[in-house]
Amino acid sequence: MPLITWSYMLSTGIAEQDAQHKKLVELINQLNEAQYTGQDKDIQGGALAQLIDYTVYHFGYEEALMNQYDDEDTARHRAEHSKFVQVVEGFQQQFEVGAALVTADLMHFLRDWLTGHIMKTDKKMGQRLAQQGLS
Ligand SMILES: [Fe+2]
Numbered sequence: 001m002p003l004i005t006w007s008y009m010l011s012t013g014i015a016e017q018d019a020q021h022k023k024l025v026e027l028i029n030q031l032n033e034a035q036y037t038g039q040d041k042d043i044q045g046g047a048l049a050q051l052i053d054y055t056v057y058h059f060g061y062e063e064a065l066m067n068q069y070d071d072e073d074t075a076r077h078r079a080e081h082s083k084f085v086q087v088v089e090g091f092q093q094q095f096e097v098g099a100a101l102v103t104a105d106l107m108h109f110l111r112d113w114l115t116g117h118i119m120k121t122d123k124k125m126g127q128r129l130a131q132q133g134l135s
């Protein structure tokens with residue numbers, strides 16, 4: 001069973017942003033599956049790396065839009081992104097040296113962070129950019 005199911009609750013109204021969020025949901029679900037089915041470290045590490053790479057790409061996309069459009073929340077939004085990247089990259093370093101495992105708690109943190117960030121921060125950004133003509 002997937003950890004996260006994308007629904008219109010998570011829609012920002014911006015098509016490309018929604019498509020990227022769906023991809024993030026898929027990558028979190030893949031990592032979750034690797035965790036609960038007890039896949040080996042290489043497979044879990046690969047899923048983790050894919051999730052982090054795509055997250056960094058996605059944040060870059062949103063931040064480029066914030067530069068292109070007028071978005072009052074830019075500084076706070078960027079800070080949320082960079083804090084999250086710092087946390088997950090820190091975890092990845094620990095994981096790579098064998099000092100941390102992908103656990104159900106980590107998966108719940110990732111799920112809660114992503115859904116919370118989309119619903120509280122990305123949706124407001126999407127609304128402001130839609131008012132300026134982005135769809
Ligand atoms: Fe986002």
Ligand SMILES: [Fe+2]
Binds near residue numbers: 062117121122
């Ligand atoms: Fe964001």
